[in-house]
Amino acid sequence: MVRLKVNNLQKRFKLYTQGGIEVNGFENIEFSVKNGEFLSLFGPSGAGKSSILKTLFRTYTTTKGEILFFRDSGEVIDVAKASESEILELRHSEIGYVSQFLQVLPRISAVDVVAQQLIFKGEEEKASRLKAKEMLDYLSIREELFDLSPLTFSGGEQQRVNIAKGIIAPKSLLLLDEPTASLDKTNTMKVVEKLKELKKQGVAMVGIFHDLEAMEMISDIIYKLKRVK
Numbered sequence: 329m330v331r332l333k334v335n336n337l338q339k340r341f342k343l344y345t346q347g348g349i350e351v352n353g354f355e356n357i358e359f360s361v362k363n364g365e366f367l368s369l370f371g372p373s374g375a376g377k378s379s380i381l382k383t384l385f386r387t388y389t390t391t392k393g394e395i396l397f398f399r400d401s402g403e404v405i406d407v408a409k410a411s412e413s414e415i416l417e418l419r420h421s422e423i424g425y426v427s428q429f430l431q432v433l434p435r436i437s438a439v440d441v442v443a444q445q446l447i448f449k450g451e452e453e454k455a456s457r458l459k460a461k462e463m464l465d466y467l468s469i470r471e472e473l474f475d476l477s478p479l480t481f482s483g484g485e486q487q488r489v490n491i492a493k494g495i496i497a498p499k500s501l502l503l504l505d506e507p508t509a510s511l512d513k514t515n516t517m518k519v520v521e522k523l524k525e526l527k528k529q530g531v532a533m534v535g536i537f538h539d540l541e542a543m544e545m546i547s548d549i550i551y552k553l554k555r556v557k
């Protein structure tokens with residue numbers, strides 16, 4: 329079943345603080361992603377990969393085109409045109425976004441940052457914390473760090489906590505913006521294994537990988553972008 333269909337999508341940025349100059353982000357983007365499929369956005373720097381992901385999550389508005397999200401109920405929502413409250417609801421229940429940067433409140437432990445995602449979904453607290461610990465351990469976070477705030481962790485450790493947080497309670501569509509950017513090969517491959525499990529669970533994904541081997545291992549579709557002139 330198709331989860332996401334993007335039709336003739338275009339983004340032009342208007343730079344109000346710089347004399348209203350317009351800059352091309354991307355244009356003529358067309359793809360669809362089914363449940364359990366992974367589509368990678370691939371292309372040179374500046375081709376528009378990150379901007380496409382942000383537009384799919386409605387961090388950026390759409391200049392032209394459609395972003396059709398298909399709910400299990402059969403209802404179709406155009407993310408490009410949906411109201412703010414519909415977008416908040418979609419983000420809450422259907423669409424997840426994982427960037428390369430962890431954003432957390434101070435004084436919340438790594439385990440809690442991850443476990444909260446399960447607790448929000450209604451899972452019991454003790455079981456959630458146990459699952460969170462297993463996920464952190466799988467992603468090579470040392471046990472002595474579990475109860476500390478990730479704000480003092482290294483860049484790569486923060487990124488792994490961020491991935492754990494982003495994938496432990498997956499929604500139906502997951503958007504991944506270079507989630508493994510500063511990870512070593514071993515941890516990158518561990519993330520790829522986890523993402524493959526999500527595919528088996530039927531999660532549709534759109535992602536950007538700078539590691540080409542990881543991209544080829546995980547992708548069902550590689551969508552090639554050219555720099556717009």
Ligand SMILES: Nc1ncnc2c1ncn2[C@@H]1O[C@H](COP(=O)(O)OP(=O)(O)OP(=O)(O)O)[C@@H](O)[C@H]1O
Pocket residue numbers: 341343351352353354371372373374375376377378379380
């Ligand atoms: N918020 C913004 N305001 C103005 N222009 C933007 C904005 N975000 C992106 N752009 C422009 O859109 C184009 C595409 O940028 P984007 O970051 O999506 O590329 P990318 O393919 O992800 O590149 P990279 O691989 O280097 O991360 C660039 O020319 C950039 O200057």
